[in-house]
Amino acid sequence: MSSADPGRATPVALIDLGDTLADCTPALQARLAEMAGSEERRAGDMPAALAAQVDRRRSAILATPGFWRDLSPRPQGMALLEMLRDAGFAVHVVTKGPYAAPQVWADKVAWCRAHVPDLPVVVCDDKSRVHGHVLVDDWLPYVERWQRQWPDGLAIIPAQPWNADTPPAFADRCVRFDGSGDDQAAVVLRRLRERLSAL
16 A cells, blocks of 8 residues: 555654754854853863853753744755655654743744745654654654654654764664765665555
8 A cells, every 4th residue: 555545644754853954053053152251262161150151041042032943954954854755754843842932932833834834843842742653853862752652663863963872772763864875764764664554
């Protein structure tokens, strides 16, 4: 049966927004650099008080109206999106909305309407509550929590400096994607799609 068969649901892939589809960290770092004082520029290892100040600034930037809406698309994420589509998955954007900044929820939807207008968008407090067959996410704590909730789920992890070490407990259900031309993720997705079609 094909994915168009009305008797069989199309498998679902969930794809993250920040640092997956959209280039969040470069924009955040640029804003932080603009706001840094001379003490921060000189500091190698920041004192705790200064580090706390930078953390507060980071949170404020991420909650600024328009920050998320104006991010650039991330080429590697767009390549992953096409890979999911080519493998026959119904793709949904799933992104975490900050509890104390509801304006970010609207900005994230606005970004999706501008850059991936055909995709359904789920903004939520907890990604592990959203079912799919595949989760594409750069943030390992979210991947771990989602895979605990959905033990049969596959995770594709877009390569970032902060996710170089996939936890061993999840290694057999994770594929890291660095966009280097290695098509391991595409092969795994095709196999998963074939297995799900046979059920």
